[in-house]
Amino acid sequence: MKGKISNFQQLASLRRYTLTEGGEKGLDVIDCDNGKIRFLINVSKACDIMQLYHEGQNLSFISKNGFTKRETPFINRFEGGMLYTCGLDSVGARTGYELHGTLHNIPAQIVQAECNEKGIVIQAIIRDSALFGKNLVLKRKIFSSVQSQSITLEDSLVNEGFNDENYCLLYHVNLGYPMLDEGCDIIANVNSCTSRTEWAEQNKQSAYKIDAPIIGQEETCYFLNLNKPEISLVNSKINKRFTLSYSSQNLTNFVEWKSMASGDYALGFEPCTTLLDDKFEYKKIKANEQINFWVTLSIEKTSGN
Numbered sequence: 001m002k003g004k005i006s007n008f009q010q011l012a013s014l015r016r017y018t019l020t021e022g023g024e025k026g027l028d029v030i031d032c033d034n035g036k037i038r039f040l041i042n043v044s045k046a047c048d049i050m051q052l053y054h055e056g057q058n059l060s061f062i063s064k065n066g067f068t069k070r071e072t073p074f075i076n077r078f079e080g081g082m083l084y085t086c087g088l089d090s091v092g093a094r095t096g097y098e099l100h101g102t103l104h105n106i107p108a109q110i111v112q113a114e115c116n117e118k119g120i121v122i123q124a125i126i127r128d129s130a131l132f133g134k135n136l137v138l139k140r141k142i143f144s145s146v147q148s149q150s151i152t153l154e155d156s157l158v159n160e161g162f163n164d165e166n167y168c169l170l171y172h173v174n175l176g177y178p179m180l181d182e183g184c185d186i187i188a189n190v191n192s193c194t195s196r197t198e199w200a201e202q203n204k205q206s207a208y209k210i211d212a213p214i215i216g217q218e219e220t221c222y223f224l225n226l227n228k229p230e231i232s233l234v235n236s237k238i239n240k241r242f243t244l245s246y247s248s249q250n251l252t253n254f255v256e257w258k259s260m261a262s263g264d265y266a267l268g269f270e271p272c273t274t275l276l277d278d279k280f281e282y283k284k285i286k287a288n289e290q291i292n293f294w295v296t297l298s299i300e301k302t303s304g305n
Contacts, residue, residue: 011035012146014115014122016043023068030113032120035147037299039082044069047108047124047140049083054149054299059242061176061266074099080266082297083153086170088128088136092276100172103128108140119145135161136285150298157293159285166282170272171251171295173244180267181237184210186256188224188231196221196276213262222256223275231256231269239302246271246295271295 005011015031028043029050040050050067051060060082067079078084078100085104090097108124126138139156159165186208195201200220207222210233224231229248234241253275257268274281285291 008116012115012120014113014120016113019067023066023070026069027067028107030110030122032115032122032144034120034144036149037144037151039144039151041122041142042067042081043110043124044107046085046104046106046126046138047110047122047142048081048085048104049142049151049153049297050079050081052082052151052297052299054240057178057238057240059175059179059299061174061180061268063266064263071105080174080176082174083295084172084174086168086172086272088138088157088167088169091168091170091272091274092280094280100170101168103138117146119143119148134163134165135159136165136167149300150296152294152296155293157285157291159287159289162287164284164286167285168272168274168280168282169251169293170255170270170274171246171293172257173269173295173297175233175242175267175269177265178238179233179235179240179242180210180265181235182210182212183237184233184235186210186231186267187234189227190224191227192225194223194225196223207256207258210258210267211260213265214260215262217259217261219257219259219261221258221276224254224256226254229254229271233267233269234302236302241300241302243298243300244269244271244295245298247293250291250293251295 012034019027030041032039038053042048042050061080063080086100087103090101106126108126110124112123122142124140128136137158141154144151230245232243251271253272255270259266
């Protein structure tokens with residue numbers, strides 16, 4: 001490479017900016033391009049991943065709400081995004097708690113944002129605290145090597161308080177068109193599959209198939225017990241395979257969320273610390289304890305027909 005470039009931005013780049021229009025106004029973003037994939041980090045929302053592109057094609061589900069800095073009810077605010085972190089107070093729908101918790105709405109403090117020959121690395125702190133209450137800190141690191149086709153997110157949850165605290169965590173990874181399309185297959189080594197609702201049970205035979213959008217179609221949700229902490233979506237139309245792998249030691253459960261509704265066409269892969277509904281359970285973190293989690297998002301080309 002010697003003498004071929006004088007500016008590393010020809011190979012990879014990291015840019016920071018603030019959005020200025022509509023509901024997005026005021027959101028702080030880190031725009032990362034490693035030469036193979038491009039991903040946008042939402043600093044204003046817990047350093048979650050807004051979008052992921054491979055060869056210019058979007059992989060993420062973005063809801064009709066779009067991205068917003070406004071604090072509105074979840075149903076009017078949920079953007080989807082490539083990664084939406086749920087917790088630490090609640091996941092799922094629980095009486096008295098915001099749907100999927102409040103962590104995503106906490107702005108991150110960036111402590112490192114670099115792009116060089118070693119890759120793109122972002123480190124941030126997200127503090128979830130309360131007067132006379134908890135003092136939980138999520139230390140987040142996002143890394144992607146130059147020219148690689150994957151992103152790894154490492155989280156360390158630290159209890160900086162003096163009391164033991166409850167917590168829960170769910171990584172809501174959301175796929176949308178054109179990565180998600182009719183005829184796609186979900187590939188995983190599944191030990192067991194439990195339907196969340198009666199409607200999901202009626203449609204269990206297509207739990208791992210993606211159909212065409214249907215107006216008003218009800219969502220389906222399945223609790224999967226995976227023999228290997230890895231799951232993929234394969235799209236033979238665009239010859240791409242998306243794979244999510246994760247740390248199963250502390251993310252002991254997995255939820256598949258599928259919405260085939262027209263206009264809300266989405267697939268969610270969700271490793272988590274707990275099941276939902278009446279099976280919800282908190283985990284405990286002791287004072288001064290640190291608990292580690294990681295997820296890796298990868299995309300690869302598959303052979304065409």
